[in-house]
Amino acid sequence: LARHAVAEFKLPLVGPFSSAGPMQTGGEWYWFVMLGTVLNPENVSSPWVFLTVLYALFPAFMIYLGKELEDRRFGIILGLLTLVSTAQIAQSVSLTNQSPLIFSSGFALLAMIKFLKTKRLKFLLLLGFFVSAGITFHFQGIALISFLLFTIIIGKAGIRGVLASLGGFFIPLIPLLIFDLQNDFVNLRNIIQYFLHDQYKVS
Secondary structure: OHHHHHHHOOOOOEEEEOOOOOOEEEOHHHHHHHHHHHHOOOOOOHHHHHHHHHHHHHHHHHHHHHHHHOOHHHHHHHHHHHHHOHHHHHHOOOOOOOOOHHHHHHHHHHHHHHHHHHOOHHHHHHHHHHHHHHHHHOHHHHHHHHHHHHHHHHOOOHHHHHHHHHHHHHHHHHHHHHHHHHOOOHHHHHHHHHHHOHHHHOO
């Protein structure tokens, strides 16, 4: 689908169906695969290579994150743990829509740390954006909302901070909103149906 979208200069508004029910994630997952495809359209494996290279660079990001959180030694420990994490190694070659959650989670953590240190609203906007992006990649990302709530409460964000985080949160949802506006809110209705009823039908 991503290769077709690149060839036809189209932008998917929704992603794959959830395994839990008839609801779709955001199109950002296909955009991610499209980015890997554009780098080398002739090679069908280019999205896998793109993903693996990003995962190989991620320990360096974790070192930086650890330095921001504590100090350089802590950063190196975080980087080494990321480097040898069996879960991350497995995901680095698994082109599934859970794979980009490492990036949205990492950047959400960084935005949270930056806001708690500086109290600048732009970091709350970024935090809201990355939390929402994680959810639109895969519904497992809904756990990232805890970062947002924790930051708002502990950081005493105030009304302006809440509005900034909500503004950031709204941006990744725009493709899903456009799709639902064009299709009688079918996706939103199915999500509500799942959370209120269908999840309780699963043993």
